[in-house]
Amino acid sequence: MLASQYYIRTLREAPAEAEIASHRLLLRGGYIRPVGAGIFSWLPLGLRVLQRVEQVIREEMNVAGAHEVLMPVLHPRELWERSGRWDIFAPTPLRVKDRADREFCLGPTHEEVVTDLVAMDLDSYRDIPATLYQIQVKFRDELRPRGGLIRCKEFIMKDAYSFDRDRDGLDRSYNAMYDAYVRIFERLNLPVVTVEAEAGSIGGTDTREFMLLSENGEDTVYMCDSCDYASNAECATSRAPDAIEPLAESRRELVSTPDTRTVEQVTGLLGVTPDRLVKTLLFRAGDGFIAALVRGDRALNEFKLARFVKGEELRMANDAEVQSLTGARVGFAGPVGLPADVRIIADHEVRAMRDFVTGANQDDAHFVNVNLAADFGVDEWVDLREACHGDTCAQCATGTLQAHRCIELAHVFKLGTKYSSALDATFRDAEGNELPSIMGCYGIGVSRIVAALVEQHHGKSGIMWPREAAPFDATILLLSPDDEELRAIADNLYTQLQDCGLDVLYDERDASPGVKFAEADLIGCPVRVVVGRTTRNEGKVEIRRRADGHEELASLDEAVAAVLRLRESS
RNA sequence: CGGGGCGUGGCGCAGCUUGGAAGCGCGCCUGCUUUGGGAGCAGGAGGUCGCCGGUUCAAGUCCGGCCGCCCCGACCA
Numbered sequence: 001m002l003a004s005q006y007y008i009r010t011l012r013e014a015p016a017e018a019e020i021a022s023h024r025l026l027l028r029g030g031y032i033r034p035v036g037a038g039i040f041s042w043l044p045l046g047l048r049v050l051q052r053v054e055q056v057i058r059e060e061m062n063v064a065g066a067h068e069v070l071m072p073v074l075h076p077r078e079l080w081e082r083s084g085r086w087d088i089f090a091p092t093p094l095r096v097k098d099r100a101d102r103e104f105c106l107g108p109t110h111e112e113v114v115t116d117l118v119a120m121d122l123d124s125y126r127d128i129p130a131t132l133y134q135i136q137v138k139f140r141d142e143l144r145p146r147g148g149l150i151r152c153k154e155f156i157m158k159d160a161y162s163f164d165r166d167r168d169g170l171d172r173s174y175n176a177m178y179d180a181y182v183r184i185f186e187r188l189n190l191p192v193v194t195v196e197a198e199a200g201s202i203g204g205t206d207t208r209e210f211m212l213l214s215e216n217g218e219d220t221v222y223m224c225d226s227c228d229y230a231s232n233a234e235c236a237t238s239r240a241p242d243a244i245e246p247l248a249e250s251r252r253e254l255v256s257t258p259d260t261r262t263v264e265q266v267t268g269l270l271g272v273t274p275d276r277l278v279k280t281l282l283f284r285a286g287d288g289f290i291a292a293l294v295r296g297d298r299a300l301n302e303f304k305l306a307r308f309v310k311g312e313e314l315r316m317a318n319d320a321e322v323q324s325l326t327g328a329r330v331g332f333a334g335p336v337g338l339p340a341d342v343r344i345i346a347d348h349e350v351r352a353m354r355d356f357v358t359g360a361n362q363d364d365a366h367f368v369n370v371n372l373a374a375d376f377g378v379d380e381w382v383d384l385r386e387a388c389h390g391d392t393c394a395q396c397a398t399g400t401l402q403a404h405r406c407i408e409l410a411h412v413f414k415l416g417t418k419y420s421s422a423l424d425a426t427f428r429d430a431e432g433n434e435l436p437s438i439m440g441c442y443g444i445g446v447s448r449i450v451a452a453l454v455e456q457h458h459g460k461s462g463i464m465w466p467r468e469a470a471p472f473d474a475t476i477l478l479l480s481p482d483d484e485e486l487r488a489i490a491d492n493l494y495t496q497l498q499d500c501g502l503d504v505l506y507d508e509r510d511a512s513p514g515v516k517f518a519e520a521d522l523i524g525c526p527v528r529v530v531v532g533r534t535t536r537n538e539g540k541v542e543i544r545r546r547a548d549g550h551e552e553l554a555s556l557d558e559a560v561a562a563v564l565r566l567r568e569s570s
Numbered sequence: 571c572g573g574g575g576c577g578u579g580g581c582g583c584a585g586c587u588u589g590g591a592a593g594c595g596c597g598c599c600u601g602c603u604u605u606g607g608g609a610g611c612a613g614g615a616g617g618u619c620g621c622c623g624g625u626u627c628a629a630g631u632c633c634g635g636c637c638g639c640c641c642c643g644a645c646c647a
Contacts, residue, residue, distance in 0.1 A: 010608090011580095011581060011582095011597090012581075012582085012596060012597075012608060013581055013582045013583095013596075014581085014582090015581065015582085016576075016577095016581090016582070016583090016639090016640075017576090017639060017640045017641095018640090019640075019641070034639090036638090036639090037638085037639065037640085089647090108647075109647060138647090140646085140647080142645090142646075143571080143644080143645055143646080144641095144642095144643095144644095144645085146640085146641080151646085157647095198646095198647095199647085200646070200647050201646085201647060202647055218646090219646095234646095408646095408647090411647065413647090441647095443647070461607095477606095479605070479606060480605065480606095481605090482605085510605095511605090511608090512604080512605055512606090512607085512608075512609055513605060513606045513607065513609095514605090514606080514607040514608050514609070515607085515608050515609090516606090516607085516608090517606075517607040517608080518607060518608040519608075521607085522608095530606080532605090532606060533606060534606090
């Protein structure tokens, strides 16, 4: 590609709204342009990168035996009602109506569509296993897009869905996708870690996320510093201290705590540390109420509570409900003396506490020296607390958990029969029984990967694309376009590299060397060839690897081989 | 949705406190000079100061409302 004929629009300064490296450099390099909050256009350079990333994914999907399809963006409401997700999917999908008032959503994910699709096509056990995938635009009505391509309202995702006749088949399909993902991230030079994850609105089990550790990510993972435990903060567990024998007798005392409602206020007033207090959180779960207890210095993990109550609708009790359950204003709830039909569940850590502080279920009062058994009973012990940096690992019991910010790049789930049952994706087994197929679901954020690549591979002056993602394999800078001799050399090199199958960006523009160097750094092709002074003086060209600045001089005969060699190691 | 910040030529910003002729750098156009790290000189084009309303002789500047963008939080596949 001749730079003089190409669409290169770099910016000397990044627009003020861009803060993180990938957003800034992709804007400055002329890869993307903003259209609205969380909405971007892809310029020619950006589209090249996107397509290179897609190609890697496509190749690995195909090797893994998946088949590419393309499903619609527009999903009829009826389809989503059949799965029961029209009203519950969060964040709410973007919804539209046509002129006949029919309702649709812009697909945020494609379980419904793909399941309906195969319901018509897969009839016999002979037809499965089958795995279909697509690379498609997804729409999600994000509350707050952020970080350029990290979180958008509209983005590109590769999603795959497997259909099997039994659990063993699902395991094989799942493992094939998992392994393909590992290869994809290896090829893209993204050192991901896989972690335990929540299934969220999709549902399912054995769900793992592929995370790139990055300060600019919006997720947190905990990794053990001595074993291989790794989990999304949403579901991480840590080891609770050993339970201690409860005291036999009550020593409970009522103390006056006017207007002290928060843990901070109560501990301040009573002169104790937060880990001496038990926090009581009241929830409405289905038709009943739950009191969830955690130590005062801990946060309750609502995912864990939700998992505990299974399908029941869960929300925090409102002020009126708290008042009627405890007889007190919000801020004075405690486990002692709650109505008998309130289920008391407590985090394991509470079992290691003695003589603690709780709300007294009356205005402006707390109890001190409260004890398990003597003062109240716990219906169930559950892991309810948020894990924290520095907690002891639950898996190995020796290491400690380390928190890391990260970017979620992919997510794999075993779905089971949730969608196939709801949407009648059934098949006949060898005995003639009609059975729902067992599904798996596997997503990769393609456009997010582009941002992640830049986050992982950039320097002060610009991007440093890994070989497989780069918009061009190499760039040639002709520093003196008016010099006929140098021009002939550069032209020749350009042709030779193209003959080797490389995509080359040939900068033969009438621009100053400074501009060419600066833009080449910014755009970040893996290998840069300079034809200039050294070529005139010594008959050699300079070949530089963008990733580490390694540079060599090569004669005109050796140049092509050197470019190929340096590219190979990028 | 809560908290914070910002909106002035294509981009980055100053001007607003204390109302009185819209500025700077980069980019863009023309000419000449230049060619190893975003060139130099000269000339030039380009702005309803986010929008609506109000106060005032006079509003980029003060007041009210709205819109948009960014960050933190909540939420998240």
